[in-house]
Amino acid sequence: MSKKNQVTFGDIASYTGFSKTTISRFFNKPDTVTKDHQDRINEALAALGYKKNKVAQILAKGKTEFVGVILPTLSLHYFSEMLVRVLNTYREYGYKFIVFTGSNHAEEEERYINELLAYQIEGLIVMNHTLPSEKLAACNIPVVTIEREDQFVSSVNCDNYMGGVQAVSLLAKHNCDILIHLNSPAYTEIPAYRRRVGFIDFCEENHLPYSLIIKDIGSTYETMYLPVKEAFDQMETDYPDKIKGVFCSNDTTANCLLNCIIRKYGTLPAQYRLVGFDNSPIAKEAIYTISTVGQQIDVIAREAVSLLAEKISMKRNGDPDAGTPVHKVITPVLYCRETTEGVSPERKSP
């Protein structure tokens, strides 16, 4: 046994009388070792209590099966759900994921990435939008981004445009007098911006009256309550007696607006129909269940890892296309719930 009280191939070799090579082959190409000898080695393993050392294996083979994951936060359900789905591809691909969260400065994110690269990660999944994709591409390993600017790297994104269309067409189907989109001002290059474009295009093409309420809402319920309340008051003033179909930028916002309505009316009046985005838990747990557009998080995660695995394999085989960005788009799914029923769904279960 070596100094660090680790059992090594050497120990098994001297115990069994074989060479280290044979022990190595026993693990990697068992067929090339006699059944008899396999038994003897197996016995030695148990006797010595061998535990394999992947680190040494990595160094020798140059394959770590490490993949880095960088996320902005896990407090939003969307990201934590995405992370679980990514982690759970372990069974299929065997990648071990080293996760970093919460970098807000480009400088810090670069430190993370360098740290990850030092661990010889074979690929990187990025959900932050702190670093431009050009910098990411410069890492010289396969990178897949999810729902962010992706010009120079591969990516998987939700079809946000289609999501916007799905949301507003659900509202339109329920005979709204006015269609309203409530959102924060956003950079046009982030994928979520396309939701708004889908909303507008649909309204224009179908000659439906619509209105945009663009306010700085923030991303947490607390920060958004007042601005959403203001937006609500504005709707009440601007469109009294009209049936208002509101497409909110996400479910948290939709829930916030719903709460404003209930606090005023005690129920969901027929002049309001709401659609959110994300199919987050709050959409089901709200006082009235919220119709929403759900990104297929499981599909997105699987596609991201699958795409990454492909790129990793291409790179290992020296494929010249390994560096060529591939962009996948996943269509979202519409969930019709109580907030678009157009009747006060009193005393019903969700």
Next chain:
Amino acid sequence: MSKKNQVTFGDIASYTGFSKTTISRFFNKPDTVTKDHQDRINEALAALGYKKNKVAQILAKGKTEFVGVILPTLSLHYFSEMLVRVLNTYREYGYKFIVFTGSNHAEEEERYINELLAYQIEGLIVMNHTLPSEKLAACNIPVVTIEREDQFVSSVNCDNYMGGVQAVSLLAKHNCDILIHLNSPAYTEIPAYRRRVGFIDFCEENHLPYSLIIKDIGSTYETMYLPVKEAFDQMETDYPDKIKGVFCSNDTTANCLLNCIIRKYGTLPAQYRLVGFDNSPIAKEAIYTISTVGQQIDVIAREAVSLLAEKISMKRNGDPDAGTPVHKVITPVLYCRETTEGVSPERKSP
């Protein structure tokens, strides 16, 4: 440059004319290298584009700075929040975390652990209760569990008993006629069971009328809606015209009950006061903000990593107490919100 197009100490050595040893010392004990030579090496680093290889360092030093984390799920806010907090200790302790989620069978969890051990992890944080702590202790590396059975390993837990007392005393302060605890049947050995004991003890000691509603509620909003609705109907029948103070086992349950109430009354009537547990986002996003007992997740996570770091250091120094379990308990914090105000907080902002 080596085959795998990695720049190594050897490359820097031949570029600068020094030996590999000097390059190594340049990184680890810079003082022992002349300023002049440091500059020359720095220049070489830039010229060659050197990137450090932690895997080789691990093999040579025997220190990975890897820590394994095993969680049941990330879909519940409690776990995802705990994971972020753990991950974010990176800045302080430098541990890289390899995360596994979703093992339900002891067999699968053992496979995960063996995989982690093969990566030479220095410690393990476990939040699953799939494996008994006796098995975990047998891993022969420092283990810290959070909020689970912990007889044979170190742990950090919430003071659940105190949490139960805090919750019910808040209700008691608001002159309830009957105190009700709503919960699922639970194993007595899981830490959360103590919440119930705290509730009962407080009621008994203060001679307050109380009642337990123990139903199989499940852990998701969907599964719990019907049983909670039944519990609500039961309260309406059993205690009409009485002021009911309900301590729910968690915020999701409290929100579910709150929704049942609002759907019936359109507001929160004065005969109901609710307290949840966990201070999860839903407690702030519900139609009326829910009073709750918050586990100090940030503190728990920090203490867990700190405890683990201590045990790791003790083990490395051959301290005989390295294997002795240490149990830390973190007191929860009470959040008083609208559901215990006892008046219908109509049109107020949260």
Next chain:
DNA sequence: TTGTACGCGTTATCAC
């Protein structure tokens, strides 16, 4: 089928 010899990139132990 098995063994020898060397490489993976870094660190530790000595000498000088």
Next chain:
DNA sequence: GTGATAACGCGTACAA
């Protein structure tokens, strides 16, 4: 200060 040399534990020609 610096440099040879031998670890660390495993993989892999190549030879036997």
